[in-house]
Amino acid sequence: xxxxxVVLIIAAMLVFTIYSWATALDFDLFGQxxxxxxxxxxxxxxxxxxxxxxVFVSRIKTIESGFGLDRMFRWHxxxxxxxxxxxxxxxxxxxxxxxxxxxxxxxxxxxxVGIAALLGFMITAGLAAxxxxxxxxxxxxxxxxxxxxxxxxxxxxxxxxxxxxGSLLYYLWLFLAVLFFAIVIYRLARIAAVRKNPHEVVxxxxxxxxxxxxxxxxxxxSYKPGQFMFIQLLRDGIxxxxxxxxxxxxxxxxxxxxxxxxxxxxxxxxxDTKVGDRAFIDAPYGVFSILNYDRGEPVFIAGGIxxxxxxxxxxxxxxxxxxxxxxxxxxxxxxxxLCFQDELEKMQEEMPGFRAILVMSDQxxxxxxxxxxxxxxxxxxxxxxxxxxxxxCGPPAMSRATMTELKQLNVPPSRIHSELFEL
Ligand SMILES: Cc1cc2nc3c(=O)[nH]c(=O)nc-3n(C[C@H](O)[C@H](O)[C@H](O)COP(=O)(O)OP(=O)(O)OC[C@H]3O[C@@H](n4cnc5c(N)ncnc54)[C@H](O)[C@@H]3O)c2cc1C
Numbered sequence: 001x002x003x004x005x006v007v008l009i010i011a012a013m014l015v016f017t018i019y020s021w022a023t024a025l026d027f028d029l030f031g032q033x034x035x036x037x038x039x040x041x042x043x044x045x046x047x048x049x050x051x052x053x054x055v056f057v058s059r060i061k062t063i064e065s066g067f068g069l070d071r072m073f074r075w076h077x078x079x080x081x082x083x084x085x086x087x088x089x090x091x092x093x094x095x096x097x098x099x100x101x102x103x104x105x106x107x108x109x110x111x112x113v114g115i116a117a118l119l120g121f122m123i124t125a126g127l128a129a130x131x132x133x134x135x136x137x138x139x140x141x142x143x144x145x146x147x148x149x150x151x152x153x154x155x156x157x158x159x160x161x162x163x164x165x166g167s168l169l170y171y172l173w174l175f176l177a178v179l180f181f182a183i184v185i186y187r188l189a190r191i192a193a194v195r196k197n198p199h200e201v202v203x204x205x206x207x208x209x210x211x212x213x214x215x216x217x218x219x220x221x222s223y224k225p226g227q228f229m230f231i232q233l234l235r236d237g238i239x240x241x242x243x244x245x246x247x248x249x250x251x252x253x254x255x256x257x258x259x260x261x262x263x264x265x266x267x268x269x270x271x272d273t274k275v276g277d278r279a280f281i282d283a284p285y286g287v288f289s290i291l292n293y294d295r296g297e298p299v300f301i302a303g304g305i306x307x308x309x310x311x312x313x314x315x316x317x318x319x320x321x322x323x324x325x326x327x328x329x330x331x332x333x334x335x336x337x338l339c340f341q342d343e344l345e346k347m348q349e350e351m352p353g354f355r356a357i358l359v360m361s362d363q364x365x366x367x368x369x370x371x372x373x374x375x376x377x378x379x380x381x382x383x384x385x386x387x388x389x390x391x392x393c394g395p396p397a398m399s400r401a402t403m404t405e406l407k408q409l410n411v412p413p414s415r416i417h418s419e420l421f422e423l
Contacts, residue, residue, distance in 0.1 A: 002066045003066055003067055003071075005066075006063060006066070006067065010052065013048060014045070014048065016168075016172065017044045017045060017048050017169075017172060018041070018045075019168070020044070020167070020168035020169045020172055021040060021041045021044055021169065023167075023168055024040075024164070024167055024168070024169060035093050035094075035096055035097035035100070036093075036094065036097045036101075038093055039089075039090050039091075039093035039094040039097060040090075040094075042086040042087065042089045042090035042093065043086070043087065043090040043159065044159075044169060044172070045086045046082075046083045046084070046085070046086030046087035046088075046090055047083070047087070047155060047159060047173075047176070048083075048176070049079045049080075049082045049083030049086060050079075050080070050083035050084075050087070050121070050152070050155070051152075051176050051179070051180060052075075052079045052083075053076050053079050053080045053083065053148075054148075054149075054152065054180060054183050055179075055183065056072040056073065056075045056076035056079065057072070057073065057076050058183045058186060058187060059187070059190065059282075059285065060183070060186060064285060065287070066287070067287070068286055068287040068288070069285045069286055069423065070286070070419065070420055070422070070423060073423040077128070080125055080128075081125070083121075084121055084122065084125055087118055087121070088118065088122075091114075091115065091118060108161075110157065110158050110161040110162065111158070111162075113154050113157055113158045114154075114155065114158030114159075114162075116154065117151045117152075117154040117155045117158065118155075120147065120148075120151040120154075121148065121151060123144075124144060124145050124147055124148050124151075127141050127144055127145065128141065128145055137265065138264075139241045139265075142241070149184060152180060153180075156173065156176075156177050156180070159173050160173055190282065191282075194280050194281065194282045195280055197218065197219045198218060198234070198278045198279065198280055199216040199217065199218030199219070199256070199278070199279040199280070199281050200216065200217050200218055200276060200277070200278060200279070201214055201215070201216060201233075201273055201274065201275055201276065201277045201278075201279060202215050202216065202217045202255055202275060203215040203255070203275065204270075204271070204273050204274070204275065206271070207259060207339035207340065208336070208337065208338060208339040209336060210261055210262040211259060211260070211261045211262070211305065211339050212259070212260060212262075212270045212271050212273075213248065213257050213258065213259045214257060214258055214260075214270065214273055214279070215249070215255040215256070215257045216255055216256045216257065216279050216281065217254075217255055218256075218279075218281070221281075221283055221284065222251065222284075223247060223251055223283060223284030224251065224284065224289035224291045224292065225250055225251060225289055225290065225291065225309075225312040225313040225315070225316035225317075226246070226286065226288045226289035226290065226291075226309040226310075226312055226313050226391075226419070227246075227247060227283070227284035227285060227286045227287075227288070227289060227309075227312075228244050228245060228246045228247060228283070228284070228285050228286045228309075228419075229244070229245060229247055229256075229258070229281050229282060229283030229284060229285070230242040230243065230244050230281070230282040230283070230285070231243055231244075231245055231258060231279055231280070231281055231282075232279065232280040233273060233277060233278070233279050234277060234278040234279070234280070235269075235272070235273060235274070235277045239280075240266060240269075241266070242280075242282065243260075243266055243267075244285075244423060245258035245259075245260055245308075246258065246259075246308040246309045246312065246419075247283065247284065247312055248308040248309075248311050248312050249312060249315065250312055250313075250315035250316040250318075250319055251312075251316060252315070252316060252319040252320065253315065253319075256281070256283075258308075259305070259308050259311070259339070260305075261304070261305040286419065288309055288391065288393065288417060288418070288419040289309075289313065290313050290316075290317070290389075290391070293389050293391075293417060295389055296387040296388050296389040296415070297324055297325045297326065297327075297387055297388050297389065298313075298324065298326045298327075298388075298389050298391060299326075299327050299329070299378070299382065299388045299389065299390050299391070300313070300314075300326070300327070300328040300329065300330075300391050300393075301329045301331075301373070301378065301390065301391065301392045301393075301394070301402055302328065302329065302330045302331065302392075302393055302394055303330075303331045303332075303373070303393070303394020303395050303398040303399065304331070304332055304337060304394060304395060305421075306392075306393035306394035306395070306399070306419075306421065307330055307339070307340065307393075308393075309391075309393050309419055310328060310330075310391070310393065311340055311343075313391075314326070314328070314344075314347055314351075314354070317351065317354075318347055318350055318351055322351070322353075323353060324353055325353040325354075325355075326351070326353055326354050326355075327354075327355050327356075327357065327381070327382065328344070328354070328355070328356045328357065329357050329359060329373055329378060329381070330356065330357070330358050330359065331359045331360075331361065331372070331373035331394065331398070332358070332359070332360055332361070333360065333361055333362040333363070334360050334362050334363035334366070335358075335360065335363060335366065338358070344356045357369055357381055359371065359372075359373045359377070361373075369381075373398075373402070374401075374402075374405060375402065375405025375406050375408065375409050376405070376409070378402075378406070379409055385409065385410070385411050388411070388415065389415050389417070390406055390411060390415060390416045390417065391417050391418070392416065392417070392418040392419075393418065393419040393420075393421070394421075395421070396420045396421065396422055399418050399419075399420055403416055403418060
């Protein structure tokens with residue numbers, strides 16, 4: 001589903017919500033009722049934004065394929081904040097109104113249900129923003145965050161008991177409740193389907209001191225080079241959490257593969273995986289692929305382990321005998337971080353249009369390009385930016401800086417694509 005269509009649907013639902021609210025009003029903007037009306041506008045708006053949060057993390061393929069999961073997760077965070085803002089102010093305004101009108105809050109059971117759900121959302125949102133500072137593991141925070149699926153039905157109970165039966169808002173709530181349960185069922189069905197079709201590890205290969213590739217055999221699925229998977233490993237009877245990794249193999253290869261670099265709890269255990277271990281693969285996701293933007297000459301800009309989607313794309317181009325010019329810039333601290341070096345050298349012989357430029361920031365005796373990979377350096381190496389399609393993948397800070405610099409060098413934003421390795 002194209003992003004524009006999703007934006008249009010969101011806008012239409014917002015307009016419908018405001019319309020439903022307005023039709024239920026008997027305006028009295030000068031009495032205290034205006035507090036109540038405003039509060040009753042903030043409630044449905046907040047609920048709508050919170051509902052969309054679930055849509056954005058649902059991984060529904062038809063939406064994701066035009067959007068990219070990283071962007072959906074970003075929207076999830078933004079919509080969550082806006083939703084919380086609205087429902088918090090809904091609560092504050094209604095308290096003021098009730099106090100002004102009746103001298104007390106007059107809370108019924110369903111009001112307390114709403115307040116409790118709101119507090120729950122505040123806690124899960126607060127943890128999402130601060131888990132790193134609090135020193136919480138990603139998995140701990142993520143599992144607490146899943147409580148939002150339990151909180152939402154309580155919000156629905158709160159609103160159903162405070163909405164006039166048969167009003168437009170009432171039907172809107174019914175519609176959202178049905179969609180919410182459809183999303184939950186979709187996710188559960190997807191998990192069940194993945195569990196039913198396990199893959200098997202057929203090779204564990206060391207690529208560099210701290211980088212390992214795992215190769216999998218199992219039910220084939222089609223994907224575009226550059227896309228990623230969520231993987232859970234079942235080792236010694238222990239099932240890992242799902243982690244996202246680029247599929248480093250080309251779709252033309254016999255086996256699917258991932259190439260994790262050791263970073264934290266999970267990636268440090270990749271080397272302990274054994275041939276015959278099981279893997280549950282949920283794929284493919286992402287829109288970062290030359291096949292989605294097959295217009296100009298590709299320029300790949302990788303930082304460190306951000307090379308993996310480009311390996312998938314280059315392997316695919318080699319196997320499909322692409323005859324386009326393609327340039328790879330790969331930034332690393334020093335050559336100890338390199339992997340796939342021999343394969344890249346061989347690819348340059350096999351694909352005459354392919355040039356790999358390896359840039360080291362922290363190795364004075366490196367015979368190639370030295371320094372930090374920056375926009376002007378990229379421009380120096382290319383004859384011009386005309387007709388080029390830029391793809392960037394690396395540490396988020398480096399990717400964002402490179403994107404900004406390319407824009408400053410007059411590369412149109414529509415010709416810059418990125419994968420951030422963070423959801
Ligand atoms: C689209 C995408 C593609 C990726 N491809 C690769 C790749 O090809 N090679 C590679 O080395 N790394 C890749 N990563 C990064 C990889 O997912 C993380 O390095 C890994 O999950 C870290 O887990 P950990 O427990 O070892 O580290 P931790 O120290 O627990 O986590 C480090 C950071 O990784 C992220 N992270 C941790 N666990 C998860 C999880 N379960 N789900 C989502 N994010 C998590 C969080 O931002 C966390 O702060 C990719 C990430 C994304 C989003």
